[in-house]
Amino acid sequence: MSDVGDRSRLGLPAATALVLGTIIGTGVFTLPAALAPFGTISLVALVAVTVGAVALALVFARLVARDPNTGGPYVYTRDAFGEFAGFLAAWSYWISGWAGNAAIAVAWVGYVDVFIPVLDHVWSAVLTTIVGLWLPALVNLSGLRNVGGFQVVGTVLKFVPLLFIGVVGLFFIDGANFGPFNATGGSVWAAFSAAGAVLLFSYIGVESASIAAGAVRDPARNVGRATVTGTLAAAVVYFLGTIAVFGTVGTTALKDSTAPFADAMNAMFGGSLGGKLMAAAAVISGFTALVGWTLVTAEMSLAAARDRVFPAWFGLQRRDVPWLGVIVAALLASLLTIANFTEGLTATFTAIALLTGFTVTIPYLFSAAAQLYWLLREGRRPGRPFDFVVALLALAFSYWMIIGGGETTVFEGLLMLLAGVPVYVWMKARRSGAENVGGRA
Template sequence: MATSPPSSPPSSRVFGFWICLALVIGNMVGSGAFLLPQALAPFGWNAIFGWIVTIAGALCLAFVFATLARHFPRAGGPYAFCREAFGRAPGFVVAWSYWISVWTANAAISVGATSYFVHLFPSLAGAPAWIALGFVWTFTLINCVSLRGVGGVQLATTILKLLPLAAAIVLTLLVSSGVTDASAPVPPLRGEDISLAAIAATVTLTLWAMVGFESATIPAGHVADAARTIPRATLIGTLAAGLIYLVACSGVALLLPAEQASQSTAPFADFIGRYWGEGPASLVAVFAMISALGALNGWVLIQGEMPTALARDGIFPAWMAKTSGAGVPVRAHLISSSLVTVLILANQARSVGDLFAVTALISTLASVVAYLACSIAALWLQQRARIGRSAALTAAALAGALYSLWAIYGAGREPVIWGLGLLLSGVPVYLLMRRNRGQGMGVTSASGREE
């Protein structure tokens, strides 16, 4: 039986329910919410059905993660769950895939924040890559200073980011009911326009927006009463974010003219501006940028905590497990943000929209690998009597696995090839760490010191 990674001492458990809830909602509602209408507009009503499938799939997966977190409330999230079920090697594959999804997500999120920043300051449109990197390293610095500071930023930005979404929901209801002049009527729902292939394509896109429901499981070592707090935050946060997305993003995609929506770099701002004027549109752009930056703050936290948990368990280099006096994994943050920097600079010739689409799809695909593995882990742990049998968990795990496979199918050939290549890049790392373990190297204590 696989042993479990060490837990953090109680003194470092600084995240309560509200911070965990803000982490879940804040990481889910980020740049995706404010850029997805551009990508979804060409699909029309297929996008609505895609949202419904994605929200249902995400809720099933959230239930799986919540249940596993209640039984195994340890740092590492997907890695910890899969190692409990299958052992070190499969756990490493999941961990490597998920870590890739996190730092590639930070590239996409920073680009999303840049798109709204450029909407506010058009004169800076010529240097989107450098603006994005400025955001990445600013929040890396914040995360390197204080865990409590990270939690405070996450809570504040989560509250602020809901304001433009609320405005879009209100405007959607007003336009749909005829209270506001609907110069762009809702396109008709026609059966011949709906196809499984189009829905599958939108499922992969909308999943990008739902990625993050597992966020509270990663820094479990810093969560007070983790076995109770994490499941509650995971389920409540996933449901809340899903409902917000369904109404707000669908309204923008359907009520903004398709040609304008598909070319917009700030669709929420353009939607508000079309009906309420340029002043409110600029205000929405400010809050949309805050939303993306809040998500970036939360995901930078995850990109540091994940490799630290892996290093403590001996499958990442031991020096990445070392933390500062405040308990912050500074080294892991620096390595992860450096990888984000390389990815952004390597694609800086792309437009903002293209750069966002490429990094978002790669990140989503890498996340789906972890989701699929955790769904199978839940079924296996029940079969081995490691956790109690539950019809609800079995049904959720099966549904989550099927949904994950469908999302992989909908991603398309290029992202799958990228994802496979990034997964294979972890093979030499695993072989090197296995050799080091055989030589008695790379083991760290819970405090991050080498032993």
Template sequence: MHDETTTRSESSLVRALGVWGLAASIVNVTIGGGIFRLPASAASQLGGAAPLAYLVCAVAMGLIVLCFAQAGSRVALTGGPYAYVEVAFGPLPGFLAGVLLWVVGTFALAAVSTIFADSLGALIPALGGSAARVVVLLVIFAALAAVNVRGVKQGTTLNSVATVAKLLPLVLLLVVGAFAIRAPNLAWEGAPAAGDLARSSIVLIFAFAGIESALVPSGEVKNVARTIPRAIGLAMVTITTMYIGLHLVAQGVLGAALAKSGTPLADAAAVALGPWGRTLILVGAVVSMFGYVSGMTLAVPRALFALGRDGFLPRRLAAVHPRFHTPHVAIVVQSVIVLALAISGTFEQLAILANLSTLLLYAACALAAWELRRRNVQAGGIPFRVPAAGLVPFLALAVIAWLLTSIKRDEWMVVGGVIVVAVVIFYATAGARGARTAG
């Protein structure tokens, strides 16, 4: 619940993030490891018609980001979607949104870790076997957990380098690869079935997610009513253009071979640029994903720390290292959870679970946008307005519902089970949390 203490805490934050800074943050968080693998997944499901799935995701995200823009321009509190939902509907829905945010981060981190291991194996063949893959994951998470336990500064050093290493090779492939496209490889016969398109889109939307994380520091954004909508729009146009362009290059260069590729962009670079191009993309992918995994290993455990601190989970999770002053127990527990998921699951399985959680979170934010507008909640300044603002959240919900029709029963059971457990925890700890607050 946002009380007077929360308000004072928020007012002490420096509002320094502008349009370009926030847009760059969204692009950096969104363009992660997924794009290095997803063109193959989309092609295997839809063949030459795969670009349609990108367009579906772009339309879906366009509606969703309008909801984020509306909600973000009305709520200036730190927490992003968690704050939007809590302000709109109260503590329990807000808590569930926070749990979903943690679930998204956990599954997404595990999914990207699998691509990281595969890319490293492609770059260094000796690390390409299944046993070596497990060892790589063990070493990486042990090392990153140790680094992040030692301090926040050490855990964030790689981010700037990773951003440059990620974007420059992709831009190079996009520009040079366009000249190596063979037109027949882009041809496709007939329109895909709606169910196949939905299933492909539910996987592909993994590459478009990230806004929910980039908007968490809303309490540090200046002029939220103007900055958040413009930054989201600028970032989404950039991301969508790059994704569609990269897929068309990969499909146009590799043709039918794209669907079977474990490293599609690297393989396309090998054809368009030669062996050095493949190496460049693989190195960029490895550095990029290592930066992502490192950054998420820094960020995601803080959710467990907060849940322990606030009395929802054992207080041991809120322990702070006496020397390094970091949430070392939460970091270790989170790393073990993600490691287990990465070893036992495939990228597609983990990405779908992350996307299911993401879409449920997006649906909650769409409803929150409608409710905040209905109650005329304002954060200062004129809230962001779009044509048919009352209709947009329900259009977003309709698209989300269609995408969710492709989710299988066992996938629903995993995420549904997490939500049920979260509800039980919320009510089971209510007495203890209330007594602690009163004390």
């Protein structure tokens, strides 16, 4: 468990805000533009992904009650299947953390452009993205209590305008704006799965409180509640918001939009003031999400470092924060952004989001499998049939998300996952050597 004083730990409201804040980043604000090329079939995919996300939230709520230590999917996989499987879960999730930050920052730039024309030149866009990655890192380095404060305030500031668009926008919907059901021209199943893979990015974060469990007060009680409550609240916003934007802006216009929620506000009320207010909410939302995700990514590497499957320097802490883990995550996200930004805003966001979806699905799958393992091992107990069905649903959902990522994404993600094997071999050899020296002494 993280060495955090009880006063500094996150209570239930802050833990819920961490979950909601990491789930709702800038992804939701860019999501309608990323889904528009698939057509309204993406709304059906949204239902399916929401069911899968809630199933995962329930799985994590059960698993954290069993083991309320920092590390989330890494801890659950390690306990059920051993050290190497745990390492793969930790390595894959760690990649998804800093890669996801890059995607959030890329989407964030589209809304910054509403106020400052940073998209006119590639390098001004890249520079703005990098600033968006390092400012949240500095907030984390200032201490855990500041992270909790940012999550609570930022979550309120972004949740309210999103809910406003979702509810009020329903009264401005024009059915003609929804366009064709399957706009890809390919098979319905392929379009459905591809849209689902993009949507998964918007639900990444259901596990965030379980990973930072050591930083939460009374984690066995509060983490499960925060996980389920935050996921359900995000689901409401996603449903209402996506339908409202599709119905007010139209799928054709959305394909070229860099700030779809701002466009929806302008379509509803005319002028640009409403759009700028929504863009401001998106900027705040992205910043808050990056603050939370930076912490979650660093906490994952901290948990693995304490078990000596990650290098020890990931465990260095200052002001209750793994400071070197924060810096490394921000640096890698910056490099990933620079490498991909030449493809344009939406294409860059989609590519990185798909890669993030694949790498995060691996630990999701392991976690669902771990829950099934414990249920089968324990035999009959109250609530077991329901938990068993939920775990099976979460497992099937994880497999579907891997398939939906497409061949290129799976290939690239698998290479990044296997790149961790030499790291594991090195760390294990070092431990074994130290133990042999100690034994001879």
